[in-house]
Amino acid sequence: MGNGKTQLACLLLFCLLRHTAGFVFWTAMVEISYVNNQNETTDKYCECGVFGRNSAVERVQGLVTVPKGDPKGCGSNPVYNRNASSPPWIALVKRGNCTFSEKILAAKHQGAAAVVVYNYEGTFNSTTHMSHPETKGIVAIMIGNLQGMEIYKLVQNGTDVNLVIDVGSPHGPWMDAYWLYFLSIAFFIVTTASIAYFVFISANRLYNLRMHRRSERRLKSEAKKAIQRLQVRTLKRGDEETTSDTTVCAICIESYKAGEVVTVLTCDHIFHKTCIEPWLLERRTCPMCKCDILKALGVEEEDKDGIDSNSPPEVTVITVAGGDALYEVPLTDASSPQYYDNRSFEGEPARG
Ligand SMILES: [Zn+2]
């Protein structure tokens, strides 16, 4: 059973990996450098970009250029004051109004070396994995809104911002914090459920065992009292039982002698008192005619605690690693002697 579960889990994981293999994405290293008001060179660096799904994944460098009018950079008219003959430049556009493909194509047509799209306002520094199927061969990355706005303002103020985009590291869904979180939660739930199930089963079994033992004890004391009510005789010399050689106590196979105490059962069969009493406590029936003596005395075997006495005993199978079950130990019938069935003898010829 445990094996089957493991196989199922492996299969699921395999399917998940196969299904999500196409969603691997690359992060981008983003480095900006510019000269600030105090004439100092500022250099900032972070692994905060994500390459678009259809982007070339390579290093690009250039001067940041923003659209002339709308920072979203949509439309087919020339949107930048640049052309291909100027030094390499990178378009910085805001997400929205038109598709990623349109923005990227508009910049590409005017000779941009790469396109950086920054996210909507209010999304802080979160990014998405852009899809832009109409553009091929140009680097396009997305960065967070706050990072994008910072660069945008610098460029608007007339600062020359030099930007370097470099390849970061690959990420798959299973490497994401989200998936790690999801998998941890799933693992936690499965583990908790298994433990809870195990505890429930164990508690239930223990409870049943205790109830069973209690009812057995009660039954035994009832049976003892009932047996006391059976007729008892002391054999005398000349009694029919002492003279006949063929009349023996069926339990000890001894013939009766004068002075011995015998018990007469409800079926009129007689046995030594010391022989029949433990027998009845153990088996209830007359050894000769199988008549249920305790039932005849009003001691019912029927269990009032809801344990089905007809059900097969619960069996614990003790196994050794990799091997077959060695012993089967009946758990519920603690009062009767336990028989150990050693299966390693199965292969041998029957003895005797
Ligand atoms: Zn006997």
Ligand SMILES: [Zn+2]
């Ligand atoms: Zn009998």
